[in-house]
Amino acid sequence: QSVLTQPPSVSAAPGQKVSISCSGSGSNIGNNYVSWYQQLPGTAPKLLIFDSNKRPSGIPDRFSGSKSGTSATLDITGLQTGDEADYYCGTWDTSLGTFYWVFGGGTKLTVL
Amino acid sequence: EVQLVESGGGLAQPGRSLRLSCSASGFTFGDFGLSWFRQAPGKGLEWVGFIRDKVYGETLEYAASVKDRFTISRDDSKSIAYLQMNSLKTEDTAVYYCTRTWGIEVRPDYWGQGTLVTVSS
Numbered sequence: 001q002s003v004l005t006q007p008p009s010v011s012a013a014p015g016q017k018v019s020i021s022c023s024g025s026g027s028n029i030g031n032n033y034v035s036w037y038q039q040l041p042g043t044a045p046k047l048l049i050f051d052s053n054k055r056p057s058g059i060p061d062r063f064s065g066s067k068s069g070t071s072a073t074l075d076i077t078g079l080q081t082g083d084e085a086d087y088y089c090g091t092w093d094t095s096l097g098t099f100y101w102v103f104g105g106g107t108k109l110t111v112l
Numbered sequence: 113e114v115q116l117v118e119s120g121g122g123l124a125q126p127g128r129s130l131r132l133s134c135s136a137s138g139f140t141f142g143d144f145g146l147s148w149f150r151q152a153p154g155k156g157l158e159w160v161g162f163i164r165d166k167v168y169g170e171t172l173e174y175a176a177s178v179k180d181r182f183t184i185s186r187d188d189s190k191s192i193a194y195l196q197m198n199s200l201k202t203e204d205t206a207v208y209y210c211t212r213t214w215g216i217e218v219r220p221d222y223w224g225q226g227t228l229v230t231v232s233s
Contacts (some may be wrong), residue, residue: 002156035219037157044209044223045157056221088157092217099173101147101159101218 003028004089006104013112016079020107022072022089028102032091034072036065039086039106048087049074081111114138114222116210121227124200132195134210134224141191142166145213147220148184148195150206150229160208162218163193178204200231 005023012018022034034052037045047056049065052072064075072089090103120132134146147162161174163184172184183196193210207228211220 032217033219044225046223047221050219050221090157090220092219096176099217100175101149101162101220103157103159106156 002105003093003102004091004104006087006089006107008105009108009110011110011112012079014079014081017075017077018079018109020074020076020087020089020109022074022104024070024072024091024102025095026070027095028070028091028093029067029072030070032093034065034067034089034091036063036072036074037088037090039088041085045088076109079111084109084111114212116212116222116224118208118210118224118227121208121229123230123232125233126200126202126231128200129196129198130200130229131197132208132210132227132229134193134195136191136193136212139212141186142188145215145218146184146186146193147211147213147218148193149209149211149220149223150204151209151226152203152206155206158206160195162213164213164216164218168216197229200229202231205229205231 036049038048039045052067053065062078086106093102115137117135124130145164148160164171181199186193207226209226210224212222
């Protein structure tokens, strides 16, 4: 059971927009920045979004992130077949008196 | 170009030990923290632990599932981080990734390609 909650799957047609949600609590998303990672099949995760809404260099502006309260959202516009991947949200949590990283269970994106 | 390369994975029997290495290049190793994550077959990402950089006292934290069994260390002179795994259990079977991290919050940015650890008798 993951600390952060994501939908198991989303799908949309090429060229369309999709949103992936990530829900947490006050001890994680509510007070901290969120990162998003893309994991293409058979590869390592890659950072897409950091500090909830910033993109590393080289990440297209089709990918954007936002945060409100204890939830975060990853938006992908102009979907391409190459975007088919698992997407994970992550942040840090301090609810147990120590510092640790938590993730959502991942969302599988299918581009129909 | 930032690169992280894990090695040392393989097959181990329950109760035995294994040491993973993470060799880094393309950045000033000592200026960053290092984290280890794992991903069991067909499952999501799980944080294993981290070691901060010197600025933050090289402090360590571990997930409850591996605390007292796993140890993270770093050798800044060689740009290598290690994950010593003792008393391995079948549930430790996973691909292990090392990541470069930044800030006191040890936020992961670059990931290695991963190394598979299989714990089985």
